[in-house]
Amino acid sequence: MVAPSETHIHSPVVYPERDGQPMADNTQQFRWITVIHFNIEWQFANDPNVFVASDLLWYPVEGQPKIRQAPDVMVAFGRPKGDRGSYLQWQEENIAPQVVFEIRSPGNRQKEMDKKLLFYDRYGVEEYYLYDPDRHDLSGWLRREGRLEAIDNIETWVSPRLQIRFEWTETELKLDRANGEPFSSYAEVQAQLDRTRQALESERQRAESERQRAESERQRAESERQRADRLAERLRQMGIDPEELQ
Incomplete structure:
Protein backbone atom coordinates (compact mmCIF):
# COMPACT_ATOMS: atom_id res chain seq x y z
CA MET A 1 0.00 0.00 0.00
CA VAL A 2 1.36 3.36 -1.01
CA ALA A 3 1.33 5.97 1.70
CA PRO A 4 -0.50 9.16 0.76
CA SER A 5 1.77 12.09 0.00
CA GLU A 6 2.15 14.61 2.78
CA THR A 7 0.56 18.00 2.34
CA HIS A 8 2.81 20.85 3.48
CA ILE A 9 0.92 23.87 4.74
CA HIS A 10 3.02 27.03 4.70
CA SER A 11 2.08 29.59 7.29
CA PRO A 12 1.97 33.17 6.03
CA VAL A 13 4.93 35.32 6.98
CA VAL A 14 4.08 37.67 9.84
CA TYR A 15 5.52 41.18 9.87
CA PRO A 16 4.98 42.52 13.41
CA GLU A 17 3.84 46.13 13.67
CA ARG A 18 5.56 46.56 17.04
CA ASP A 19 9.07 45.86 18.19
CA GLY A 20 8.46 46.34 21.91
CA GLN A 21 10.70 49.40 22.04
CA PRO A 22 9.46 52.83 23.18
CA MET A 23 9.26 55.66 20.66
CA ALA A 24 11.49 57.81 22.88
CA ASP A 25 13.44 57.41 26.10
CA ASN A 26 12.93 60.95 27.38
CA SER A 184 8.37 75.16 15.32
CA SER A 185 6.99 72.97 18.06
CA TYR A 186 3.29 72.22 18.28
CA ALA A 187 3.01 74.62 21.23
CA GLU A 188 4.65 77.41 19.20
CA VAL A 189 2.37 76.77 16.24
CA GLN A 190 -0.67 76.75 18.53
CA ALA A 191 0.42 80.05 20.09
CA GLN A 192 0.85 81.54 16.61
CA LEU A 193 -2.62 80.32 15.63
CA ASP A 194 -4.05 81.85 18.80
CA ARG A 195 -2.40 85.18 17.98
CA THR A 196 -3.75 85.01 14.44
CA ARG A 197 -7.26 84.24 15.70
CA GLN A 198 -7.05 87.12 18.18
CA ALA A 199 -5.90 89.48 15.42
CA LEU A 200 -8.73 88.33 13.16
CA GLU A 201 -11.25 88.75 15.99
CA SER A 202 -9.93 92.26 16.70
CA GLU A 203 -10.27 93.09 13.01
CA ARG A 204 -13.79 91.66 12.96
CA GLN A 205 -14.75 93.74 15.98
CA ARG A 206 -13.21 96.85 14.41
CA ALA A 207 -15.14 96.23 11.17
CA GLU A 208 -18.33 95.69 13.18
CA SER A 209 -17.75 98.95 15.05
CA GLU A 210 -17.25 100.74 11.74
CA ARG A 211 -20.45 99.18 10.40
CA GLN A 212 -22.39 100.26 13.47
CA ARG A 213 -20.92 103.76 13.26
CA ALA A 214 -21.90 104.00 9.59
CA GLU A 215 -25.39 102.73 10.42
CA SER A 216 -25.74 105.30 13.21
CA GLU A 217 -24.61 108.01 10.81
CA ARG A 218 -27.15 106.82 8.24
CA GLN A 219 -29.92 106.82 10.82
CA ARG A 220 -28.90 110.31 12.02
CA ALA A 221 -28.93 111.60 8.43
CA GLU A 222 -32.34 110.00 7.88
CA SER A 223 -33.68 111.62 11.05
CA GLU A 224 -32.36 114.99 9.88
CA ARG A 225 -34.03 114.51 6.51
CA GLN A 226 -37.36 113.60 8.10
CA ARG A 227 -37.15 116.59 10.45
CA ALA A 228 -36.48 118.89 7.48
CA ASP A 229 -39.44 117.38 5.60
CA ARG A 230 -41.78 117.99 8.57
CA LEU A 231 -40.59 121.58 8.90
CA ALA A 232 -41.09 122.18 5.18
CA GLU A 233 -44.62 120.76 5.41
CA ARG A 234 -45.53 123.11 8.29
CA LEU A 235 -44.25 126.08 6.32
CA ARG A 236 -46.33 125.10 3.32
CA GLN A 237 -49.39 124.78 5.59
CA MET A 238 -48.66 128.36 6.72
CA GLY A 239 -48.57 129.49 3.08
CA ILE A 240 -44.81 129.87 3.02
CA ASP A 241 -42.77 128.34 0.24
CA PRO A 242 -39.75 126.68 1.92
CA GLU A 243 -37.63 127.23 -1.18
CA GLU A 244 -38.05 131.02 -0.85
CA LEU A 245 -36.41 130.83 2.54
CA GLN A 246 -33.26 129.25 1.20
Whole structure:
Protein backbone atom coordinates (compact mmCIF):
# COMPACT_ATOMS: atom_id res chain seq x y z
CA MET A 1 0.00 0.00 0.00
CA VAL A 2 1.36 3.36 -1.01
CA ALA A 3 1.33 5.97 1.70
CA PRO A 4 -0.50 9.16 0.76
CA SER A 5 1.77 12.09 0.00
CA GLU A 6 2.15 14.61 2.78
CA THR A 7 0.56 18.00 2.34
CA HIS A 8 2.81 20.85 3.48
CA ILE A 9 0.92 23.87 4.74
CA HIS A 10 3.02 27.03 4.70
CA SER A 11 2.08 29.59 7.29
CA PRO A 12 1.97 33.17 6.03
CA VAL A 13 4.93 35.32 6.98
CA VAL A 14 4.08 37.67 9.84
CA TYR A 15 5.52 41.18 9.87
CA PRO A 16 4.98 42.52 13.41
CA GLU A 17 3.84 46.13 13.67
CA ARG A 18 5.56 46.56 17.04
CA ASP A 19 9.07 45.86 18.19
CA GLY A 20 8.46 46.34 21.91
CA GLN A 21 10.70 49.40 22.04
CA PRO A 22 9.46 52.83 23.18
CA MET A 23 9.26 55.66 20.66
CA ALA A 24 11.49 57.81 22.88
CA ASP A 25 13.44 57.41 26.10
CA ASN A 26 12.93 60.95 27.38
CA THR A 27 11.07 64.19 26.75
CA GLN A 28 13.95 65.82 24.88
CA GLN A 29 14.22 62.98 22.39
CA PHE A 30 10.45 62.89 21.94
CA ARG A 31 10.34 66.66 21.38
CA TRP A 32 12.96 66.53 18.65
CA ILE A 33 11.23 63.59 16.92
CA THR A 34 7.85 65.31 16.89
CA VAL A 35 9.26 68.69 15.82
CA ILE A 36 11.11 67.15 12.87
CA HIS A 37 8.18 64.93 11.90
CA PHE A 38 5.46 67.56 11.92
CA ASN A 39 7.52 70.33 10.32
CA ILE A 40 8.36 68.06 7.40
CA GLU A 41 4.69 67.10 7.16
CA TRP A 42 3.70 70.78 7.11
CA GLN A 43 6.27 71.49 4.40
CA PHE A 44 4.87 68.77 2.14
CA ALA A 45 1.23 69.05 3.21
CA ASN A 46 0.11 69.84 -0.34
CA ASP A 47 2.03 66.98 -1.96
CA PRO A 48 -0.06 63.79 -1.76
CA ASN A 49 2.94 61.63 -2.60
CA VAL A 50 5.25 62.37 0.30
CA PHE A 51 4.84 59.95 3.19
CA VAL A 52 6.24 60.90 6.60
CA ALA A 53 6.29 58.54 9.57
CA SER A 54 7.84 58.18 13.01
CA ASP A 55 8.76 54.97 14.81
CA LEU A 56 7.23 52.89 11.99
CA LEU A 57 8.75 49.48 11.32
CA TRP A 58 10.27 49.34 7.85
CA TYR A 59 10.66 45.91 6.24
CA PRO A 60 12.81 46.19 3.11
CA VAL A 61 12.86 42.51 2.09
CA GLU A 62 9.77 40.37 1.49
CA GLY A 63 9.83 37.12 3.42
CA GLN A 64 12.47 38.38 5.88
CA PRO A 65 10.62 39.81 8.91
CA LYS A 66 13.81 39.87 10.99
CA ILE A 67 15.33 42.42 8.60
CA ARG A 68 13.71 45.61 9.84
CA GLN A 69 14.34 49.00 11.34
CA ALA A 70 12.13 51.66 12.93
CA PRO A 71 13.63 55.09 12.14
CA ASP A 72 12.71 57.91 14.48
CA VAL A 73 11.55 59.83 11.40
CA MET A 74 11.48 58.65 7.80
CA VAL A 75 10.37 60.30 4.59
CA ALA A 76 9.38 58.41 1.43
CA PHE A 77 8.97 60.44 -1.74
CA GLY A 78 6.70 58.93 -4.36
CA ARG A 79 4.48 57.16 -1.82
CA PRO A 80 0.98 58.35 -0.93
CA LYS A 81 0.07 59.75 2.44
CA GLY A 82 -2.07 57.55 4.65
CA ASP A 83 -2.03 55.24 7.64
CA ARG A 84 0.13 52.14 7.73
CA GLY A 85 0.81 49.50 10.35
CA SER A 86 4.32 49.10 8.94
CA TYR A 87 6.23 50.01 5.81
CA LEU A 88 6.41 46.88 3.65
CA GLN A 89 8.72 48.07 0.90
CA TRP A 90 7.62 45.52 -1.73
CA GLN A 91 4.08 46.89 -1.38
CA GLU A 92 5.35 50.45 -1.82
CA GLU A 93 6.62 50.02 -5.40
CA ASN A 94 9.87 48.91 -3.77
CA ILE A 95 10.65 52.52 -2.83
CA ALA A 96 12.91 52.80 0.20
CA PRO A 97 12.55 55.84 2.47
CA GLN A 98 14.95 58.36 0.98
CA VAL A 99 15.51 60.40 4.16
CA VAL A 100 15.89 59.13 7.72
CA PHE A 101 16.44 60.92 11.04
CA GLU A 102 17.60 59.37 14.29
CA ILE A 103 17.60 61.23 17.62
CA ARG A 104 20.07 59.54 19.90
CA SER A 105 19.10 58.89 23.50
CA PRO A 106 21.35 58.01 26.48
CA GLY A 107 20.21 54.41 26.12
CA ASN A 108 21.52 54.04 22.55
CA ARG A 109 24.85 52.23 22.43
CA GLN A 110 27.41 52.93 19.71
CA LYS A 111 27.14 49.37 18.41
CA GLU A 112 23.40 49.88 17.91
CA MET A 113 23.97 53.16 16.05
CA ASP A 114 26.61 51.51 13.85
CA LYS A 115 24.10 48.81 12.92
CA LYS A 116 21.53 51.45 11.98
CA LEU A 117 24.03 53.16 9.69
CA LEU A 118 24.87 49.85 8.00
CA PHE A 119 21.16 49.07 7.58
CA TYR A 120 20.39 52.45 6.01
CA ASP A 121 23.43 52.15 3.77
CA ARG A 122 22.51 48.65 2.63
CA TYR A 123 18.83 49.29 1.97
CA GLY A 124 18.95 52.48 -0.04
CA VAL A 125 18.52 55.51 2.22
CA GLU A 126 19.76 58.60 0.38
CA GLU A 127 20.16 60.94 3.37
CA TYR A 128 20.68 59.97 7.00
CA TYR A 129 20.88 62.47 9.85
CA LEU A 130 21.81 61.62 13.44
CA TYR A 131 21.46 64.14 16.25
CA ASP A 132 22.48 63.66 19.87
CA PRO A 133 20.77 66.45 21.86
CA ASP A 134 22.59 65.57 25.09
CA ARG A 135 26.03 65.93 23.53
CA HIS A 136 24.80 68.41 20.94
CA ASP A 137 26.42 66.36 18.20
CA LEU A 138 25.10 66.36 14.63
CA SER A 139 26.20 63.95 11.91
CA GLY A 140 24.92 63.38 8.41
CA TRP A 141 25.46 60.98 5.51
CA LEU A 142 24.62 61.41 1.83
CA ARG A 143 24.50 58.64 -0.77
CA ARG A 144 27.22 59.08 -3.35
CA GLU A 145 28.09 56.43 -5.93
CA GLY A 146 25.87 53.89 -4.23
CA ARG A 147 27.15 54.34 -0.66
CA LEU A 148 26.34 56.59 2.28
CA GLU A 149 29.26 58.93 2.85
CA ALA A 150 29.72 61.34 5.75
CA ILE A 151 28.81 64.97 5.12
CA ASP A 152 31.89 67.03 5.93
CA ASN A 153 30.42 70.54 6.21
CA ILE A 154 27.07 70.07 7.90
CA GLU A 155 27.08 73.37 9.80
CA THR A 156 25.11 75.09 7.02
CA TRP A 157 23.90 72.03 5.15
CA VAL A 158 20.78 72.02 2.95
CA SER A 159 19.08 68.65 2.44
CA PRO A 160 18.95 67.84 -1.30
CA ARG A 161 15.63 66.02 -0.92
CA LEU A 162 13.87 68.06 1.76
CA GLN A 163 15.44 71.45 1.03
CA ILE A 164 15.54 72.12 4.77
CA ARG A 165 18.54 73.98 6.14
CA PHE A 166 20.65 72.78 9.08
CA GLU A 167 22.26 75.59 11.04
CA TRP A 168 24.50 73.98 13.64
CA THR A 169 26.76 75.80 16.06
CA GLU A 170 28.53 74.68 19.22
CA THR A 171 25.46 75.56 21.29
CA GLU A 172 22.42 75.24 19.03
CA LEU A 173 20.83 73.24 16.23
CA LYS A 174 18.36 75.23 14.15
CA LEU A 175 16.33 73.81 11.28
CA ASP A 176 14.58 75.94 8.67
CA ARG A 177 11.96 74.85 6.16
CA ALA A 178 12.45 75.50 2.45
CA ASN A 179 10.59 78.83 2.72
CA GLY A 180 13.02 80.02 5.39
CA GLU A 181 10.61 79.63 8.30
CA PRO A 182 12.18 77.96 11.36
CA PHE A 183 10.97 74.61 12.58
CA SER A 184 8.37 75.16 15.32
CA SER A 185 6.99 72.97 18.06
CA TYR A 186 3.29 72.22 18.28
CA ALA A 187 3.01 74.62 21.23
CA GLU A 188 4.65 77.41 19.20
CA VAL A 189 2.37 76.77 16.24
CA GLN A 190 -0.67 76.75 18.53
CA ALA A 191 0.42 80.05 20.09
CA GLN A 192 0.85 81.54 16.61
CA LEU A 193 -2.62 80.32 15.63
CA ASP A 194 -4.05 81.85 18.80
CA ARG A 195 -2.40 85.18 17.98
CA THR A 196 -3.75 85.01 14.44
CA ARG A 197 -7.26 84.24 15.70
CA GLN A 198 -7.05 87.12 18.18
CA ALA A 199 -5.90 89.48 15.42
CA LEU A 200 -8.73 88.33 13.16
CA GLU A 201 -11.25 88.75 15.99
CA SER A 202 -9.93 92.26 16.70
CA GLU A 203 -10.27 93.09 13.01
CA ARG A 204 -13.79 91.66 12.96
CA GLN A 205 -14.75 93.74 15.98
CA ARG A 206 -13.21 96.85 14.41
CA ALA A 207 -15.14 96.23 11.17
CA GLU A 208 -18.33 95.69 13.18
CA SER A 209 -17.75 98.95 15.05
CA GLU A 210 -17.25 100.74 11.74
CA ARG A 211 -20.45 99.18 10.40
CA GLN A 212 -22.39 100.26 13.47
CA ARG A 213 -20.92 103.76 13.26
CA ALA A 214 -21.90 104.00 9.59
CA GLU A 215 -25.39 102.73 10.42
CA SER A 216 -25.74 105.30 13.21
CA GLU A 217 -24.61 108.01 10.81
CA ARG A 218 -27.15 106.82 8.24
CA GLN A 219 -29.92 106.82 10.82
CA ARG A 220 -28.90 110.31 12.02
CA ALA A 221 -28.93 111.60 8.43
CA GLU A 222 -32.34 110.00 7.88
CA SER A 223 -33.68 111.62 11.05
CA GLU A 224 -32.36 114.99 9.88
CA ARG A 225 -34.03 114.51 6.51
CA GLN A 226 -37.36 113.60 8.10
CA ARG A 227 -37.15 116.59 10.45
CA ALA A 228 -36.48 118.89 7.48
CA ASP A 229 -39.44 117.38 5.60
CA ARG A 230 -41.78 117.99 8.57
CA LEU A 231 -40.59 121.58 8.90
CA ALA A 232 -41.09 122.18 5.18
CA GLU A 233 -44.62 120.76 5.41
CA ARG A 234 -45.53 123.11 8.29
CA LEU A 235 -44.25 126.08 6.32
CA ARG A 236 -46.33 125.10 3.32
CA GLN A 237 -49.39 124.78 5.59
CA MET A 238 -48.66 128.36 6.72
CA GLY A 239 -48.57 129.49 3.08
CA ILE A 240 -44.81 129.87 3.02
CA ASP A 241 -42.77 128.34 0.24
CA PRO A 242 -39.75 126.68 1.92
CA GLU A 243 -37.63 127.23 -1.18
CA GLU A 244 -38.05 131.02 -0.85
CA LEU A 245 -36.41 130.83 2.54
CA GLN A 246 -33.26 129.25 1.20
